[in-house]
Amino acid sequence: MVGTPILTRDSWELNIVMSTQNGPDRPKTAAESADVNKVVSETKAAQDAGIPMVNLVVDGKPVSVPKGSLVIEAAFSAGSDIPYFCYHPRLTSVGACRMCLASVELEMFGQRRASIMATCTIPAADGMVVKTTTPDVKKAQNGVLELILANHPLDCPVCDRGGECPLQNMTISYGPPNTRFIEDKRRYVKALPISEHVVLDRERCITCMRCTRFASEIAGDSKLGLINRGAQSEVGPFLGGTFDSNFSGNTIEICPVGALTSRQFRFKGRPWEVKSSDSICTKCSNGCNIAVGHRMGEVVRINGRVNEQINEEWTCDKGKFGNADVNAPERLTAPLIRDAHGVLVETDWDTALSAVITNMQFVSENYGANAIAAFGTTSGTIEDNVLLGKLIHGVFSSSNLAYQLTQGPRRLPKATIVSVESAKHIVIVGMDLAYDQPMYYLRSVKAQRNGATVITVKTPSELAGANLTSESVVLVPDTLSASDYEAIQAISSEAGCDYSVLVSDANGYGPYLAGFDGADARVEDLHKGLSASEKANEVLNGLASGAVKHAFVLASDPVGTYADGQLASKAFSADAFVVVTSQFMNATAANASVVLPIASFAETAGTYLNVDGQLQTVDAVVPPRAGTRPQWQVLLELNARAGNPLPVFNPSDVLPAVLMQGGSE
Amino acid sequence: MAKFTDDTKRRLDALIARYPTSKAALLPALWVAQEVYGGWLPPEAMQEVADHLGVPASDVAGVATFYTMYNKRPVANHRIEICQNVACMVNGADELIGYCERKLGIHAGEMTSDGGFSVERVECLGACCHAPALMVGSTYYENATEQTIDKLIAELGNMPSESVRPPQSQMPEQGEF
Structure with a gap:
């Protein structure tokens, strides 16, 4: 290849003049920072917990790390930077990429000697002296990167990773500025x-x-x-x-x-x-x-x-x-109202909301407070439920705040996500844990790697053959029948263990915190367990018989999801005025009188109580899709139109009161 | 389409019993599978080994594809594997390979159209003292000449396959540990 400049070894070595952007302040992706943060915080936690430590020196700085830490982790704790690709704090080390080379000096065969080692495979030991910035180390890092890049295509401009790519970052910070590899990749x-x-x-x-x-x-x-x-x-x-x-x-x-x-x-x-x-x-x-x-x-x-x-x-x-x-293009983007011909047609928010309030007032005046009912949401936030409670119970004095027809016990599970990790015997009943409760599943894999037995049984009756002991963790979905829960209760209490019902919706307990199903609970009450409620059945029967004339369904689909689907579909095909808030058309919304299009999870703020009882508050990430509104704003407006203007400017104004004193106040 | 018979499974179980973990029996188990599947390892063979050993199929594929002596493509009945390393090469391995290619009408690495023979260049067979060496099935032919090739092809032409290596009779019945 005439004319192709081929670098000689000498000119190559001159080229090892690298960017000044290396070291701890080099550009990092979010994931790389997370890796370092995890290592540093775990080292700190270990120091505080009194775990046996080893002491070594990294780049002249003495550092103390928990026994079993790797040299690369010690370097992170010391504030030094070592480039890496294959190392990941949550995975086992393989030393596949060789990028984490550093000079490690240690006692070997009665003699102190330093050599270049892959620091992600070497456990830190007392008396080690690690150097990450010597010319030898830089040369080794250059060499490894040159080798890695030999077969790596230069398609960064069309690569999705370009811009947040560890390989790009490492090449800028530690790599050679050009390559000697002129062969075909x-x-x-x-x-x-x-x-x-x-x-x-x-x-x-x-x-x-x-x-x-x-x-x-x-x-x-x-x-x-x-x-x-x-x-x-x-x-x-x-x-x-x-x-x-x-x-x-x-x-x-x-x-x-x-x-x-x-x-x-x-x-x-x-x-x-x-x-x-x-x-x-x-x-x-x-x-x-x-x-x-x-x-x-x-x-x-x-x-x-x-x-x-x-x-x-x-x-x-x-x-x-x-x-x-x-x-999704299927999302509802305008309120729907049933016209004179019985067809759902698009309308504007003002018309839809005044239709809702007018009917509520009409029903309340002519049929009494309890002719109005509301269904809480398990996919929306706690605040949404609270604001609906304030409207239906606070303004219209109806006690018909219903929630869901699941038949399991209403309490938070004993087995938290983290606790599953250290369980010894895990029995999963009637669900595909990887899909239904993914984080429980990942912890069960971790437990299994630590020697735990993980068994899946299809039906509660098979539970008897699962050799339950008092240490067993029994994970049960919330979709079983009442008799199934009784059977599980009988078998597990005989073995002396508890069973944990895992709800499936994002805010499965939210309505209880807001006073639905007569619960008026606080988080502590949910840990103890609530007594059973027939409220949802009662309201559905009321709807079916015509006693309930107005039902407000908050972001849920009782017809499509309730355990007693027959009763639900009978109830919602009766002649009541049904208001449904929803992102998408569903079976309940299709029969409704008014459908209000609401914002998605990313477009609304609020608080969720997750499956094992952790409260998490989020803010809106993007503005609501044109035509939709966050549910809490819709409910605030309905409250105001019903004569109950609330001093609420964002969902966080609602929450503290709920957590202190229950939601129905 | 599972090809493992009860006998195959008994052989595999005997292998598994020799090692501390079933994963450790992967290499000999793949030999058995290669024999059962006619000298090569289609994905179904790897899957069957994985199922029987309780090892993830992706791990079995990783091991089987790592080693060149597990065949990932259908092979000839008789594979003439000629050493191309230095001792054999200076003693005429290249000429021998060329002779084979001309005689069978194929290139090294190819198979005759009836699937009877293939010629393959392989790395050191460990018989440098009797170079050039070649190997058919599990039999070594040392100090090989063109006459050796002629004789081999004439004799093996009508014989059934013996493409599995090493044959069961030569494998130690019980390990050292």
């Missing part, structure tokens, strides 16, 4: 879809094995593996299969390059134009902490956010990709 099919959600680009892969370790260690399903060897190594699902895991989205986030990217987010925006705002996922009851990525008011992606009590840093695919329904 390896070629594969670009953008190979390996599942519904994930595309794989094997050219970009640096075989750090983070994704395969995630699949086997965290998700526990080993759906990804590494095949072939050497430069031909490639990541993928089992030969010819698909990557069908409910946790596949996490591999996108932990991939240190753009090898695994999201099909949903692909080409939707560059990382630097995507703003990230903290929120809580409401796709299930776990309440995972998420960072909602949004660009120009549109939600484009969901990433995990650290919360050690709930999701550590993971998300499930239902939460990560399912929340795209925020942008």
Whole structure:
């Protein structure tokens, strides 16, 4: 190749003049900062807890870290920076990428000697002297990066990872400015879809094995593996299969390059134009902490956010990709009202809201207070429920605040998400834990890795064969029948253990906190358990018989979801005036008199009580879709129109009172 | 389409019993599977091994594809594997390979159209003292010449496959540990 400048070794070495942006202040992705924060905070916690420590020196700074920590973790604790790709604080170490090389001096064979070592595989030991900035180390780091980049394509401009890519960051901070590799890079099919959600680009892969370790260690399903060897190594699902895991989205986030990217987010925006705002996922009851990525008011992606009590840093695919329904074209964007011909037609908010209030006042005056009923929401916030209670109970004095027809005991589970991690014997009854309670599932995988037995039984009757002991953790869904709960109660109390009913909705206990189902509970009461209530049945029967003339259904679909579906559909096909708030058309809304389109979880503020009793407050991330309104604003306006203007300017004005004294006040 | 018979499963169980974990029996189990599946490991074979050993299929695929002596494509009845490393090469391995290719009308790495023979370049067979060496099935042919090849092809032409290696009779019945 005439004319191609080939660097000689000498000129190459001169080129190891690196960016000054290395060291602890180098540019970092959010994930990299999270890794370092986790290590540093765990070291601090260990210091406070009196765990055995080892003392070493990193870059001249003495540091004390818990026994068993790795040298790279000691360096983080000392405030030094070591570049890395394959190391991840929640995964086992493999030393696959060799990026974390540093000079480690230790006593070997009676002699102190320093050598360059992969610090993510070496446990810190007393008396070690670690140096991360010597010329030798820099040269080694340069060499490793040059090798990694030898086969890495230069497609950063079209790569989704570009801009938040650890490989880009490390190359800028620690890498060689150019390459001696003039041969052909390896070629594969670009953008190979390996599942519904994930595309794989094997050219970009640096075989750090983070994704395969995630699949086997965290998700526990080993759906990804590494095949072939050497430069031909490639990541993928089992030969010819698909990557069908409910946790596949996490591999996108932990991939240190753009090898695994999201099909949903692909080409939707560059990382630097995507703003990230903290929120809580409401796709299930776990309440995972998420960072909602949004660009120009549109939600484009969901990433995990650290919360050690709930999701550590993971998300499930239902939460990560399912929340795209925020942008769904099927969303309702104008209030609907039933016209003279009995057809739901679009109207404006003013007409819809005055129709609701007019009917409420009419029913209240002509049929008495209890002819009005309301159904609380388990997908909306606690504040939504409270404001509905204030309207129906406070203004119209109806005691018909109903909630749900699930037949299980109404109490928070004894087994919290974190506690499952240390359980020895876990029995799952009648649910697919990975999909129904993803964070419970991830902790059960962790428990299993620590030697716990995890058993799944299909029906409560099979529970008898599960060898329950007093230490067993029994996880039960909230969708079983009353007789099933009795059977489970009998078997588990005989074994001396408790069973934990896990609700499925984001705010499964919210209505109780707001005084629905006659509960008027506080969080402590939910831990003790509430007595059973027939309120929902009563109201449905009232609707069916015509005694209840006005029903306000807050963001739920009783016809589609209630256990006694027959009664629910009979009730909602009766002649009452039904108001439904909803993001989407559903079976209950289809029969309603007025349908109010509401904002999604990302567009509203409020508080949720998750499955194991943790209160989490979130702010709106993006403005509501045009035509929709946050539920709390709708209810505030209805209260005002009914003659009860409330001194509420945002949902947080409602909450403290609820937590102190129950919601119905 | 499962091909493991009760006998295969008994053999696998005997292998598993030799090791502290069933995963440790993966390599010999893959040999058995390769034998059962006619000399190569289709994904179904790896899946069957995974199911029987209780190891994730992706791990089995990782191991099977890591080692070149597990075949991932259908193989010829008789695979003439000629060493191409230095001792054999200076003693005429390249000429031998060329002779084979001309005689069978194929290139190294290919298979005759009837699936009878293939010629393959392999790495050191450990028989440098009798170079050039070649191997068919589990049998070594040392100090190989063109006559060796002629004889081999004439004799093996009508014989059934012996493509599995090492044959069961040569595997130790009980490990050392």
